[in-house]
Amino acid sequence: MIHNHEVGGSSPPRATQKEGRPRQVVGPLFFRAMYYFYVLYSLKDQKLYKGVSADVAARVARHNAGATPATKHRRPFVLIYKESFSSKTEALARERWAKTPEGGVGLKAILIQRGILDSQGRLLKED
Numbered sequence: 001m002i003h004n005h006e007v008g009g010s011s012p013p014r015a016t017q018k019e020g021r022p023r024q025v026v027g028p029l030f031f032r033a034m035y036y037f038y039v040l041y042s043l044k045d046q047k048l049y050k051g052v053s054a055d056v057a058a059r060v061a062r063h064n065a066g067a068t069p070a071t072k073h074r075r076p077f078v079l080i081y082k083e084s085f086s087s088k089t090e091a092l093a094r095e096r097w098a099k100t101p102e103g104g105v106g107l108k109a110i111l112i113q114r115g116i117l118d119s120q121g122r123l124l125k126e127d
Helices: 056-065 088-098 101-113
Strands: 003-006 014-016 024-026 035-042 048-053 077-085
Touching: 035 056, 035 088, 048 056, 048 088, 056 077, 077 088, 077 101, 088 101
Parallel strands: 003 077
Antiparallel strands: 014 024, 035 048, 035 077
16 A cells, blocks of 8 residues: 655746747756655564655665665565655655654654554554
């Protein structure tokens, strides 16, 4: 079960036309890098892991392959939540918040409200 909460964004690109030339797009690029704050649930110790990545699927695969020393002993993991941001700075700020005592309580409340965790912090259901 993955819950995706979209945050932030960018304005659409502007089209311009120069004399004798076809229209071209200027402004923000169509392929703008997105960064994600993500939450994994360890099926081994029933605890959460919070991180940031531009490619969440690849990052989760690395965690589950044991390629991340900090989490290798806690495998397997399930991706339970992610939020998207238009900048790495914003995603890292969200991760920093989530790792504070207040943020941990707030994140847990979000996950409970969305039906992902029970009041004890255990995963309710796995898709």
